[in-house]
Amino acid sequence: MLHNSRLRIAGIICACTILIMGSACGSPSQPSWESFDGAANVKSFPIPKEANRTEQTKGNSDLDYVRYSLPGLKESDSLPEPYMEVIESWGWKEKKEEQKGSSLVFEKGKSIVHLTVHDDFLIITVPAPLKKEAIQGLESKK
Secondary structure, eight states: OHHHHHHHHHHHHHHHHHHHHHHHTSOOSSOOOOOEEEOSSOTTSEEETTOEEEEEOOSOTTEEEEEEEOTTOOTTSOOOHHHHHHHHHTTOEEOGGGOBTTEEEEEETTEEEEEEEETTEEEEEEEOOOOHHHHHHHHHTO
8 A cells, every 4th residue: 555655656757857857848839040041041040949941932033031030039039139249150140221110122233132020030131132234224314
């Protein structure tokens, strides 16, 4: 009888330990903003390693974007300071005058990246370069 009660207590302790460890191993509710990889469409632009690519344009020269799932990200919040610091440390400068709502614009040399934040995902868009012919055509009509 004493042996059965010890087994029961040991079983309860094991079950509680498994529950506690299982809940601690779940995915975090907020991104950690600690480790980064280059974006699929712009390798020199950092993306949190926790982000999962869910969509990417293929073969469309006018629109080059990649969508990343990032649970915990909120459109209504500004990007965390650690992420902004990493973007800057990778050589990108924010163009605040071109910011629209939850879309941020970054520049590095001649490259432009639009980072759009939504609830639980973000989108990296690279605008198509202006074609010289179109610019020359506009200038000749003046």
